[in-house]
Amino acid sequence: MTLRIxxxxxxxEEQRAAILAPLRAHNIAKAGPSLYEPVALLVxxxxxxxxxxxxxxxxxxxxxxxxxxxxxxxxxxGIGSKLMNMVEEFAREKDCVGIWLDTFDxxxxxxxxxxxxxxxxxxxxxxxxxxxxxxQKRLIE
Numbered sequence: 001m002t003l004r005i006x007x008x009x010x011x012x013e014e015q016r017a018a019i020l021a022p023l024r025a026h027n028i029a030k031a032g033p034s035l036y037e038p039v040a041l042l043v044x045x046x047x048x049x050x051x052x053x054x055x056x057x058x059x060x061x062x063x064x065x066x067x068x069x070x071x072x073x074x075x076x077x078g079i080g081s082k083l084m085n086m087v088e089e090f091a092r093e094k095d096c097v098g099i100w101l102d103t104f105d106x107x108x109x110x111x112x113x114x115x116x117x118x119x120x121x122x123x124x125x126x127x128x129x130x131x132x133x134x135x136q137k138r139l140i141e
Contacts, residue, residue: 037057038055053068098136104131
């Protein structure tokens, strides 16, 4: 069998699924199956418009926080801390080992440190002149 590599700058969902299939099979063979379960906590205004919130998912007994946004008019009111406490409670109910996330240096690394998260990695110059930080918080020791 001859294999070749092709660049696709506009990949389809079908192509993504084709790449994901052997990766999933390998992961299941090595670590067992895991359920991907999304979760969202929505910050709404008086008109029920979504102005921010938290979005993430559980996988292999870890919860990944993909997005956290507190609307400007809600800053300084403890909404970010409340979202994080709520998702931590959700993760504990799902028997997660821990929570992980990433953030830029101009976003909220200090906020996560105050909540007990420890830095477990960083990428310099992402974006250029800044850092991308990775944090985790273990829930089960």
